[in-house]
Every structure is written in C-alpha cells, then in structure tokens.
Amino acid sequence: MPHRRPSQYSSSEVSHQHPEISGVRTTNTVVVGNGPAALCLSYLLHGNIPFYDPVTHGPHPDPVLHKKLSKTLGKPLFYALDTPQQSERLTDHFPASNLSYSTQALPLNALLDTLQRPNADTELGEVKGRLRWEKWPQKSVEHMVLGSAPDAGGQWTEDPVSTNWDIGTLSYSEMFSLPGYTFPEHYRRLHKKLPPELVRPTRRDVSSYYAAYPRAVGIASAVYSNVYVKRISRNQGGFTVQVQRRKTGEIFVVLCRHLVLASGIFSYTIPPPPIFLPLLQRPKMQRSHTDGSSGGHNTVLVIGSGFTAADVILSTPPNKRIIHIYKWNPDRPSPLKGCHPQAYPEYAEIYRRMKLGTLGTSTQNPRSPHTEHPGSAPVMRDWETTYQGFPNAQVIAVSGDGKIKLLTIDEEVIEREITELKYCVGRRGSLGYLSTDLRKEVGALDVAWVSADTLRRRVETGVEVVPGVFVIGSLTGDSLVRYVAGACTYAAGKILKESEDRKALAAQHAGAAATATGKSPGSETPGSCVIS
Template sequence: MRDFNGCAHTTMSSDTIYKEVVVVGNGPSGLGLSYMLAGNWPYYNNVAHPDEMLTARLHSSRHTRSLIHQDLKFLSQGLEGRSNNPVSVLMDCLTHPGADAGLDTPQLLKWRPHADKAVDHIVLGKGPPGGAWQAMDGNVLTISLNSWMELPGLEFRRWEARNGSPVTSTRRVPVASVAAYYRDYVKLMRLSKYFRSGVVVTSVRPIGGLASHPGEKIDSEADTATCHCHCHCHLSARWAVEGYDTVTNTPFLYVCRSVVLATGSTDLHNFLNVPGELSHPSWVFHDLADFEKALTELVKETPGIKEGYRTVDPVCIVGAGLSAADAVLSSRFHSLPIIHIFRRAEVSPERTLPENMYPEYHKVHQMMRSGGEGYPEYSAFPQHKVVDISAGDGKKVTTVSPSGLQVVHQVSLMAVLIGSRPDLSFLPPEFQDGQALAVDPEKTLDCRSNPISVDPWSHSVNGAPVGLYAMGPLGGDNFVRFLLGGALAIASDIYSERKELSPPHCV
C-alpha cells in the first residue's frame, strides 16, 4: 500500500494509478483534448467573423474570458455547419472562418497556456499518437485540406516548413505527412507525459457498479467511498480503466473521475455476412491497403496486363463510399477489369467534396451513375447484392439483381469496403458494445448514422453513469476539423466541475 497524493487519510494499491481523466484513444481527438486539459485555453481574438451575429454574441459575452468558461449554448445558437454537434460547429467557425465558402482565413482564436490549471490525465492508445492515421496508406491524399487537419498551437504549414517542406497554400496532403504531424504534435506541444502508447484497454467500468438499466444514472459519489475534502485522490474516482502493455504484457489499472471515449471508428470492418466471405482470406479483403498490395502482386504475377496482351478475371469491389472509390481508382491504375457492386440506386458525390478539389472521386461517381457505359473494363451493378462467395473451379462471386436474377462472376480478387465500426467491447456488457448508448439503441452503433448519444454542450454520454464522455467519430464528428468542438465541450464541463469542487485541501 502507498500513500497517494499527500492525502494522509487515503491509501491505494501500489499497482493502481489515479488520474482525474483517462482518455481512451490517441488519435487527433485525444490529442486535441489533451492540449486543452494540459491548460492551453482558447480565447477570442476580437477579429470580426463573417457571421455578424456570431461576432455580436462574442462581443456581448465576456470575451476576455476563455471559451472554456463561456456559455457555449449562447455562442452556438443559430450557427449552421457540417456537424450535428453545435459546439463543433462553433469551434469550426472560429478556427476555419468561411471555410465552406472557400476562404482560407486565419482563425479567430488565440491559445494561452495556464500551467497551473492543468488536469492530471492520461491518453491511452494501441499505437503511436495519431491513432488510425498511423496505419493508413501514406501515399493516399487526405480528403480534407491541410489546414483542416491541424490541431491547436501548431499550424500545419509551419510544421511542413520546419520539416523542410515548402510552405504552400491550402491543399490536400499525403496521409503520411498527417501521421508524422500528429506524432510530432505530442512532442512539440510538450504533451508526452500525458501519453501512453502500445497499450490495449480491456475494461472500462464505473466504480460501484451500473444502474439497473443504462437510462438510469447512478450517484457515483454515493456508491463509492467519499472524499469529503474533495481532494483529487482515488476516493473521488468514479471509473476504473484496465488493460495491458502490448510489449511486456504487464497489466495496468487506472481509477479516475472521468473517462473520455475517443477511439474513432475504424477498429472493426463491416462484413456482408454471406457464405464464404471469411473462408478465402487470400483473395477476399476488407481492408483497402491489403487489397492494394494484392493488386500489385497480381500485376507482378501477370506480366503484360498494362500492355494489353494478357488478361485476367476482373476484380470485384463492393461498396459505394470513398474507400471503394479508392479501390476502383487503384484497379484502373493497374489496368485491371472491374466489377463494382453497390446497393444504392442513385449515386451522387458527397456534399463535402467539391468537384474542383476532388476530381478523381467525381469521376468514379460518374462511372457508377453511367453503369460503366463508356468506360472499358468497368461494369457497375447498382442495387445488387452479393449472396455467395466460393472457390471451387475458380474464384466466384454470386450476385442477385433487384428483380431476383442471380449471376455468378468469376473474379481474381475481391474487396468488401462497406465501412467500419468502433470496438467498444471493453465497456460493461449492459452497454452492448456501445449500442445501448447510441442515439437509436435499437440499431447498431454507427459513427455516421447512429453515433453515441451525447449531451450537446458537455459531450457527456446520455444514459451513462456520471463522468463518461464521447467525442470524435463516436460522438458523430467524422472530420478532424470538427473534433475541437467535442474537446472544448468536455474540457469546459470538466473544468466547471473542478470549480464546483473546492480546490484540494488534503488533511
């Protein structure tokens, strides 16, 4: 047993670590929140915003105070943007003013350090800081512009210049550059002490147990030992987070007042759930990078494809999203014939992708709309479903049309790219891998169509015990430019609670 935090009346097991906040996930969501919890606060810089009403609200509030302590509901009213979370729209308006109108305008925030306000926290991640960005194909260009990928305190273009790259205007950049930016961000912003990489979280649970059902909140202060002096010690903890180090296999246990779910949306691939889908991993892929590697090997094994004197069976691509579009583009680059299967009847480019900036995706959507007419070696099958995958006398994919007609296609490779979902199996079983916390608990948790239900002003999880938050894709924000809204909402709520609890006076 050891004395903890100078609190004479409390002791805790030597293998238990107390933190005020534990963040599960070290992608850009976790990075942005850590920056704020480290005491770096945003302030309005008094420059007028294109939205005159927002400017008026900013000036009518106590704009000399940080946004951390402002009325976020008041500031967010009437704003419109490409996020369903109002604080995310507010922060986007302040960090990327006029972005949707094509403007590249300096942000209207300045960030000030308050080292004395730092919250003791830890950010846990399986890999290096940056999360899923570290596992993506580094050669692919980002969907978002470079300035939309940056986090507070470190302009992306200045970081590029620091690393020997020319400072350019706003543009899309390779994923590898973004991944390196996020790795460097933790070091350059002096956040390393708050990060623990190479760990897997196996359990996140409220101390004292759950309520009888997810919609009923528990009084965690009453259900756990109470620290009457409100010191920041383990007696004030409401949550326990367990896991292990992937290198040493050493287990760990954190107890904390608050847990932030920031794991992103790419942990698990979605499946068709048809016969044979998982029986042929050598030619049926659910990951774009693996599929692209297989394409390269196929071309190597079949010389003459690009020259046109050798043919192969087509590759089959299932899906209508951006990953499927990337698979189509990669297959065409290698001059391979393509069978493209998708459920949609009407295909239109995502509203967030202007044609002048994303011509390649608009080209794929044009191919999909035309059914492949006018595009040699490309065949589109809208409103078709895959019903069977087999490999007897060849690799075969069976599809069914809207009229019920079944067709067997002989293929070389297959890519099933129909989205991904988060892995929240570490939550208590009552939360059903997060589904019980979704906006519609009767449907599968989906970061785009059915994210976790959060309070719009604090991002606390609705229907969960006190102290659980969700942000980023889990909370419905699927683009980096909107992540700071969730970070601000959570940091504001945590600092507000801190203020309500008198400063620690351990006896």
C-alpha cells in the first residue's frame, strides 16, 4: 500500500505529538544497528560512489559478467542495480558460471563480493578488486546510524559469554574489509606489517578495525553508538524513531523518510531455562571465568554444540574441568563438523571430543593436549582428565549449592558439582523495536525474535521489503561480512535516487511559486523543517 509522504514536518506539530521529548531531530535516513553492514551503508550515503572498473586490473574474470557491466561503464553501479529485475539480470548466469559463486548467499550480495574480491576463494595474493570509488559530496544523503553496541562494529565489540578475545575468527582476514579502509591497512597500523595470507585474525583485531573504521573514512559524525532504538512507527512523512541513550537514559526522537534495518540476527543470547535459576542466583555463577585457582573443584558446565560453546571451551583455563552437554544428531550435525583439522585445528579437536562422547569414551586415540594455529588461542588442556562430554543429556535437577543431576542417553542418572554455567545454545535478533503494524508490514510475525529465515523470502524479491524500509546485513540471511555490500549498494542507490527526485521536484515547485509570487526561489516557511 502506498504511503503519503509530505515534504515538511512542522516543529510545533512535533512538540504537540511528543510533549515529553526534549530533543527532536530530522534526517533523511535512519539505520538501526552499528555493525559492518550499517558502516558500509553509511560510507555509501556519504557520497562514496562505486563504479565498475575493468581497466586497473583488467576485466572481471567472468566474461559474461564483464559484458553485462560494460553497458554501464562510466556510470555509478547504482544504475545497474536500479530495480530487483536489473540485479537479477546481472546475476542470472551465476549458477552455470565456471567461477565459484556462492549458492547460499543472495545473488546481489554475491555480485558485490565478486566485484570487490574476484576469485577470493581460489586465489592467493593481492586482492584485485574491480570497483573504483569516487567521492561525490553532492551525492551525500543525511542519515544517522543508531546502534546499542558500545562502539562501531556491532556484535564484534561485545562478548556476552566471556570468551578469549585472542581466539581466531572463522573467516580469513581478507573477508572483513569494508570499502575505503581495509582490514589489512588497519592490521598494518596495529602491527607494523601486513597480515599473512590465509590468516584468521583475532576477534580483538577485528573489533579494533570496525571501531576505527568510522573515523578512518570520515563517517564518524553519523554514527551514534551506545543508544537503544526503543520504538519505530510510521507517520505521514515517513517514520518516527524513539531513541534512548544507554548511559544517561536521555530520550530523543528522530523523524526520517527512509528506514534501514541493520540490527542483525545475533543481538541477544538465548537465556537458560528456569531450571538453572538456583545457579544463576549465586554470585559466583554470574562471574566470568576465574583463574582456575580452586583446582579440580572448579568446574564449568558448558551447554551448546556450536562455535560459541567451542569458544567458551577454548577460553576456559586449562586447570578448570569442563562438563559439556551438547546435541548430537548425525542428520543435523554440529557446524564444527565442517572444520578441517589443518585450517581449524582447535574446533576440529573439540568436535572429535564430542564424537568420542557418543562412543562412551573420551580417551580413544589420545593426542597431544596442545593444539595451536596462527591467529588462534592455543589450547593447553589435558582433555582426558579435564573434559567430559555428554551428548543429548538432559539436566533434570539443579540445586543452589552447585549440584546437578544429568540424565544421559543411556538413561543413567549421574550427579556432578559445578561452579559456573555457560549456556551457549544460540543467539537471535529482534525487531521488537518496530511497532506492531510496522512489524507486520515487513513480515516479522513473531512478536520479537528473528532468525536468518525470517525475512529471507522478502529480501529475495527486493531489499526494500515495504515502501521506505530496507533490510541489510545478516537480516537478509547472509551472516558473513563479505556479503554485506550487495544489499547496502542497492539500498544506497534507491535512497539517493528518491532523495534526488524529491529535491528536483521541490526545486521545480519553488521555481513555479517564485514565478507566481515574485519571491526568490528557496525561501522556506518559518518554523518548519524540511526532510530531503
């Protein structure tokens, strides 16, 4: 359904609508979230324009894609992505191509990935991108990036389960770069050398990179971190966004014409069920890992079968005992199964221990307790004496003194004593900040929680899921940073085009009014605020 969008908001009207709000601001676009996707979009909205570049490093290695993009040479890439149909025409040959294109990512996201990093999965050496960036200040669009994370970078700056910041990431360093200031550039600033090829950087370095990115590329003035977006609803001219500062509790309102959802699908950890309340209410259970000085009586219970649980295990001091409860289903294996022992030795070792647990033993084929990989935290653990895995076990009783009862897959009830709980069964996103009507519009039927599948079908037909609302980042269903640029480029192009069309229309009306009244074009009514 089309929504009427008048060209002005009256400041007196705003004060009447929000008498309790001291601050009301206006901008063209609000981006909810301050992770990599939000930062990439902000870079584009600051007037940084991408062009297909077949000259600097030669044509794109995909001759079909090169031929298609050659029709728009000299024009911003936005023109080639003006509609979902145009985007589809650029990528409809991907499934039959000899090049390795992701079959899981949105074709739009795979397109921008291959333009930035052609053959990234098969070639080593310098990244020879086929994009040229030009700064056009006149194309910038006023916007605000609003994120609850304390620094730019979103979840990369947060650590809800207290893991080691020096654990290697799953992706290689080349895959974290955003336009304008790459991860290798930042790494060189930090370490006075370029990162090795095929290195998995630490979470510490990746977090530092995204925190530094806004200032490095000149977008810091648009990025507001440490703020909560409390509620967003439609109004006659676009959207009303209520925001609260985390530190002071101050509330202000932003009126905007375009809304971009970039809050991700990993914002909240799934909390433990009520059976664990006796443990959570103990002061010790609320702490992160200690130094393990209490010896064998210092035992952590880890629940989960994915990477977060594995990171907690890797971060646990080696003299702490670990009781690990995890799901085991050969038809739906743990994501750790895909970790090759050479590329991801630490995760492969944990998966091996989990598999041994299904055989009723953790001592078959003992290996060296020291597993290390460049860019990863070393695992110095005597697994046979400090790790015990229980596949598909259930916690059936919990007491406040740390004693728990487990029902194993063999229907045996065993008792253990623990000092710490790490519940790592997943993270979810939330669109609870959208009004009920707006949430229904975008297709989020659940009251709050969203996953990679929630909006996937909507974004497959267009990143602008409803008039004025765009979806980028992991909310599109593509959670890797390498795939953020596609949806961002499409959204930026549409926002820029609508903004320019509106400015042209306003100038035309101003000229007509000036001719009729004899006033100078561009004069404004006192007390009004125009959103372009």
